[in-house]
Amino acid sequence: MRVVIAEDSALLRDGLVQLLELRGVQVAASVGDAEALLAAVREHAPDVAVIDIRLPPTQTDEGVRAALRLRTERPGTGVLLFSQYVETAYADRMLSEPSGFGYLLKERVVDIGEFVAALERIAAGGTVLDPEVVAQLFGAGRRARALDSLTPREREVLALMAEGRTNQSIAAAFTVSERAVEKHIANIFAKLGLPPSETGHRRVLAVLRYLESTRTA
Numbered sequence: 001m002r003v004v005i006a007e008d009s010a011l012l013r014d015g016l017v018q019l020l021e022l023r024g025v026q027v028a029a030s031v032g033d034a035e036a037l038l039a040a041v042r043e044h045a046p047d048v049a050v051i052d053i054r055l056p057p058t059q060t061d062e063g064v065r066a067a068l069r070l071r072t073e074r075p076g077t078g079v080l081l082f083s084q085y086v087e088t089a090y091a092d093r094m095l096s097e098p099s100g101f102g103y104l105l106k107e108r109v110v111d112i113g114e115f116v117a118a119l120e121r122i123a124a125g126g127t128v129l130d131p132e133v134v135a136q137l138f139g140a141g142r143r144a145r146a147l148d149s150l151t152p153r154e155r156e157v158l159a160l161m162a163e164g165r166t167n168q169s170i171a172a173a174f175t176v177s178e179r180a181v182e183k184h185i186a187n188i189f190a191k192l193g194l195p196p197s198e199t200g201h202r203r204v205l206a207v208l209r210y211l212e213s214t215r216t217a
Helices: 010-022 034-044 062-073 112-123 131-139 152-162 167-174 178-191 202-213
Strands: 002-006 026-031 048-051 078-083 101-105 127-129
Touching: 002 010, 002 034, 010 026, 010 112, 026 034, 034 048, 034 062, 048 062, 048 112, 062 078, 078 112, 101 112, 101 131, 112 127, 127 131, 131 152, 152 167, 152 178, 152 202, 167 178
Parallel strands: 002 026, 002 048, 048 078, 078 101, 101 127
Antiparallel strands: none
């Protein structure tokens, strides 16, 4: 697996490079700003680009705007937003195509093995969302009726679904049966108006439906 890293902190950037290379991940390039990121992706065609949201020169949203550009220009490249912040302004655009996309918070990644597994999932076309990211994105529109219709446990289940957890893993997290988890998920789909489909993306679509409902809140 080949990755490109965009992180303005040299210390964090070099540390991440070393940790990933120790795990057998090839870091094709590590850069400190959005323009260098775009150039590196064009040159090296990585499997995943790891991008901090706030990059020079303004330290506001250069990273997420670069990520959106990559999603359009190079749809085959996985994108992992790896930041201290949750950016809600671009939520609907970031998740308009959930495959090969991830959003993790730096302070919540405590196991490099899990981080590498997340990269592998994104490279394979999967979706990885930190539960805290999901919770804050949901909180951007508290008046959304679809959000309010879920029970607290259903919201917790949905957060783990968005993280990419299996029914078995969710059941273990809550110490319940898989059948109970299946019932929660069925309720979530029903409340969000997501009928069965051939694509199998209802888990991610459930998250997208929430985000869509918050846009005008």
